[in-house]
Amino acid sequence: MKCPDSDGSRGDARASARKSVSVEIVSTGTELMQGLYSDTNAQYLSQVMEGLGFEVRYHTAVGDDAETLEEALRIARGRVEIVVITGGLGPTADDVTRDVVARVWGKELREDTEALRLIEERFAARDLKMPASNRAQALVPEGAVALHNPVGTATGFISQGEEAVAVVLPGPKREFVPMLEKHVIPFLTETYGVQQLRRTRTIRTFGVPESYLNEQLRDLFSQSGKPGLAFLAKPGKVDIRLNVRGEGEPEVGRCIAEMERKILRRIGEEHVYGYDEEEIEQSVGKLLRERRLRIAVAESCTGGEVTMRLTEVSGSSNYISECYVTYSNEAKVKLVGVKRETLETCGAVSRETAAEMAVGVRERAGVDIGLGITGIAGPTGGTAEKPVGLVYLGLADARGVMTFRRQFTGNRSENRLWATETALDLLRRLILGKLAAEK
């Protein structure tokens, strides 16, 4: 196999990094310093910049303080070629980014006529007069390219200097993403030319332990000249991340495809629920549509989470018409025909109840597949025999009903989430014809 240089082993990555355009992501916000939230802007922007073939070398975050920001930007400007800054473009005195960037890049602030017009228009559209303080949001350093904001009043900009380019964006993602896509990415691609092509591919698996994957794929990992592989494990799920860098297509694409085939063959295709950003419910939705199957769900411990996930997919009305949350025993009897006797003899959390829920909801809704879930999400309600985290799942189709028992060990919302994802994955395997009954 001939594959381009790897990214997974550090040695190779560094060798090729020397050629890359370097980037620093700077985030501002006192709340970041207080730990009120994590810096997801830096994460998002890193993905974008790495995707363009640039090399992100530093993340820096500081509070809304002009002096500290200025110091951070002077350092950034001296050590990378592109500085991407988010936050601090609001209308108040706390919003210091405009001033500080202008100072560090040695420019005066000027009012951008078009930006001002757009801000005034936003207020006018809501029958409001623009407050004087918002006028500051139309200021950009002289010579900078103003980035107009389609969903807010903060104007971003790109300021070029001798040392580094400053890309300045508002803090909220929903504001900066459109600006990034419309202006920043085209600007960077044009200015720096096409970088080394870098592509990642994520193969998403469910229900296979990381240690098993590691065993199966170990030899593909760290040898030079092989594409980089990494695992990202979440409860129940493991993402296999393939990272390939090369001079261009078709080399990179061919290598990804080749590796993918090899991985699938080794680990078993049925464990893969999707690729890249795909979620299990999308994969389930695709299968249901392809095979013209309809589904209904009766949920107890998950309280609607499975239905919510299934209907998160646009077009899900093609395969879902009605679902039930049967939280009480009474509701299980009344809505999906669970037998009182079953509830009394086996209990609401039992294989038998899950089976009757699945069969019942399939009948009541008149669909091809019925799914029933009953369990103890916690923190209360557990016993020695039926502890918190115990969940039974039932799946009914024309051939009959299968049930599955799972014991989760998380808190309430984790147990609900894991039960939901387990249900979705069982569903996926059922439709694929790859589901065997639990003995």
Place this chain on the structure above:
Amino acid sequence: MKCPDSDGSRGDARASARKSVSVEIVSTGTELMQGLYSDTNAQYLSQVMEGLGFEVRYHTAVGDDAETLEEALRIARGRVEIVVITGGLGPTADDVTRDVVARVWGKELREDTEALRLIEERFAARDLKMPASNRAQALVPEGAVALHNPVGTATGFISQGEEAVAVVLPGPKREFVPMLEKHVIPFLTETYGVQQLRRTRTIRTFGVPESYLNEQLRDLFSQSGKPGLAFLAKPGKVDIRLNVRGEGEPEVGRCIAEMERKILRRIGEEHVYGYDEEEIEQSVGKLLRERRLRIAVAESCTGGEVTMRLTEVSGSSNYISECYVTYSNEAKVKLVGVKRETLETCGAVSRETAAEMAVGVRERAGVDIGLGITGIAGPTGGTAEKPVGLVYLGLADARGVMTFRRQFTGNRSENRLWATETALDLLRRLILGKLAAEK
């Protein structure tokens, strides 16, 4: 009113910051630079350090590259008093933190006998011989305090130098948290003495524009000697964050209580759905239990999200027994008795349908309150008259039914989320007797 010094207004914060011990959090990991995940270590450590009364001034993140890390640590060491570093303490060549910290702090690495014993013990407990590479994990700079790891093989350490203290911890939270609690926090408290007491209180509002809150509370913001106030706005919701620092109790507690009363009086108590980490569904749950009311929901566009949120609260079986996702017209008729005529004349997304869903689900479930939601989540299904994001909500109780119209402007999952939170907040106001019909 006598209140301790503020933290919220930048001027004051800096004034008091000058007295505080300054901190920089440094995270290492090539995956951070690739945007594979966000830096939650920095968030967690900021909370801890701010809670101890220290002032976090910078977050820095770099890849697993010795040269870049060394440069970042030289800068950190020169500008703050405490540098907290996580990651890069593994056994492989990629794990450069130990070496780099020793070099920057000007110390030789020495083997810590106790650390080595513990690492060997961990392997022995699993009947394994320690691989030679793990021996490096027992190295700490000379004169440093070794931080033994109860759940892994990476040894942390605290290294004191003339300029700054380095606190070095392994990357995984489950490893560093015990070390932090057992060793680092006691060390810092002892070394720096008890810092100023700092407390925050978050007042969570729904349905009030940030600009209105700003107007009502502006004068509480930036004067010296007043507690710090900040807003954190998310669609529909604004958190008012109160930040008080003082010499101790009862001063700080009294000040928080006093400010809280003042804020509630000004903005109107009914807009506040919770405090600190509380979510709307918890507030709704508390109200339903207190007043012994039961609820049922019929959801269309939200696809189960409202029911899921309501049942996320432990003990929700006290007030929820059954709920319906009526995704199709057929299901609306069959399950909650919406009239075919209404669907034909007014459409599935209409005030009339929402009202009938609310009344119908209340009757079918035999509960006190019925909630119906119908709308167009998108991205398809919108028309000029009924665009994507249009949602009607119906609330029925013994007195009758009220309906509400909302036009959201997000993507599919945003529209669903905002509709869900609007529904929960309307429910809260209904139970409080503070809900007026829309004209």
